[in-house]
Amino acid sequence: MIVTEDIAAARAKMFKALGDRTRVQIFDFLRERCCDVAIGEEGDVMPVQGPSFGEVCCHITGKDRITSTISFHLNELKDAGLISVEKQGKYMICSVNRPTVAHLAEYLGQPEPQRDECC
Numbered sequence: 001m002i003v004t005e006d007i008a009a010a011r012a013k014m015f016k017a018l019g020d021r022t023r024v025q026i027f028d029f030l031r032e033r034c035c036d037v038a039i040g041e042e043g044d045v046m047p048v049q050g051p052s053f054g055e056v057c058c059h060i061t062g063k064d065r066i067t068s069t070i071s072f073h074l075n076e077l078k079d080a081g082l083i084s085v086e087k088q089g090k091y092m093i094c095s096v097n098r099p100t101v102a103h104l105a106e107y108l109g110q111p112e113p114q115r116d117e118c119c
Contacts, residue, residue, distance in 0.1 A: 010081065014104055017080035022060065023073045029059050030083055032095045056094055 017023055060070060072096060077083045081100045086093045 007111055011104070011107065012079045014082055014100070019075050020076070022069070023077055025060055026056055026070070026073055027057060027077060027082060027096070030094055031101075031114065033095075 013024055018027065056070060056074065074083070074085065078085050082093050084097050086095075
């Protein structure tokens with residue numbers, strides 16, 4: 001398989017994003033989540049496909065407010081394509097980008113290329 005510069009750059013960005021302990025904790029937290037429900041100020045209920053920024057921050061830091069550090073880490077994961085962030089009303093909803101993670105898992109699970117000769 002020929003790896004283009006774009007594919008190599010995207011993979012490097014994903015590994016770089018996962019090269020930070022806090023981002024790994026956030027990513028693991030998001031991978032464990034599915035199908036939350038958000039309740040708005042007026043009692044309205046809406047389905048949510050992932051936790052809000054606030055829930056992530058509370059889980060990672062124990063604080064009930066989003067810190068700039070957590071926001072930075074979430075944006076790094078988003079920029080690497082590992083998570084998606086969607087605004088739903090007053091909420092920013094986070095979820096794992098499953099197709100991207102599946103691609104990365106496939107890449108990591110590929111067998112080593114067969115070589116006739118070694119260096």
